[in-house]
Amino acid sequence: SCEPLHAWPGYKRALVQRVLASRDPEAYLALAPAMGARASGDDSLQGYVAGDQFAELAWQVAACRLGLDCSADSTLVTSYCANAGICSRDSAQDFVSFVFDAAVPRQGADRVDEMVDTLVSDPGAQS
Template sequence: MAAKRTFLALAATSLALAAWLTWKPTSFPAHTAQAETSAHEPAPPITAGSSQRPDSTKTSPQRAWFLALKQRADAGDPASQRLLAQAYDRCMYINPNVEQYKERIQRSIRSAETEEKATVLGYLLQHALQECAAVEDGAPIEWEDMRLLYAQAAQGGDLPARVTETVFNPQPALSKVQAAALLEEVLASNDPAAMFALGDAMGEFFGMQVAEPYTALADGELAGRAWQVAACRMGLECGPESPPASRLCLLQGWCYEGTFEQATRRRLGTDAEREALDRRVEAILRAMPPAATLSRALPFEAWG
């Protein structure tokens, strides 16, 4: 049981769909693209050079954001429940071990191969410390609390949370037909957060077994990254300080200045791989319903 919980915890961390930073959702009514847009506004910027601890965040913008988010989640708003779960996920391993976490990242900064990586790591470390000091006043977070919030959000109809549940509950595995139905629902939703969550789920399993006509959109190691980049192109906030980009650095060591897509492309080894990624992203976008594709020009403030 302990081993299973450890595996699922690592899976949850890799899904922080939201990642490590900048989550300040507003109210999220029913299940529409407009609701998803308003649910993910950027959190307050960090204070430069500061590493706030819980006792210094009682009245901080981050603290106000957290309290407002928790109030909406407690009121039963599914998207807010997911966003709160993601905040818990980002801070679950930081809050009980702030100094150890800090030292681990600082060691990475000292041993960074480039000045660029050291700079990005240092900034993101301060951001993570400030956010997590505001989440539950920096207190330890229980796995069960995070897990329950994801389940409640999924039961309430939040599509990104439902996609995330495919990793939390890998047994029984989705059949190819069920996986195709889920993929089709994500495509039809015009929901960049759901698209990114699907990419995360595929990344966990190096692709997904999906029935036709969607087999090619979910097969192989590039599938997950392609869905994530497609979500960014659909309007998900994927800038240099966004959760997708910051997670690449803090969890995977891909520390580059630039957007999530730019960092992903730099990480790929060859031009052929980058061209293959582009082809897969365009195939995903072409598979979306016309109404969803037309809305690609609309702005999304899509990470809380």
């Protein structure tokens, strides 16, 4: 049987720890939306890459760095275009270059880069 997702803070932190420790790109991708703006003001995620739209992108880019297919014709790029209406003008552009080219303002790029480095560095790393 499926375990329900618990809302208590310890559960969320443990889940994030497990995903970070797993180095599983699919798990990173699945967690990304929950770590974005939705996590804003969530004290249980304090110290993790979470809480704004840059955090969500960072989890997605980290998934790419860990081996997820993020090529121009990947599911990730296609769903961004279909669901968010954010489409690359260059049909050959992969997700990571698209993020830094179109989705993140220049001043946010360094921040996203730092977040990604945190996410793909040692498991259990806190920001």
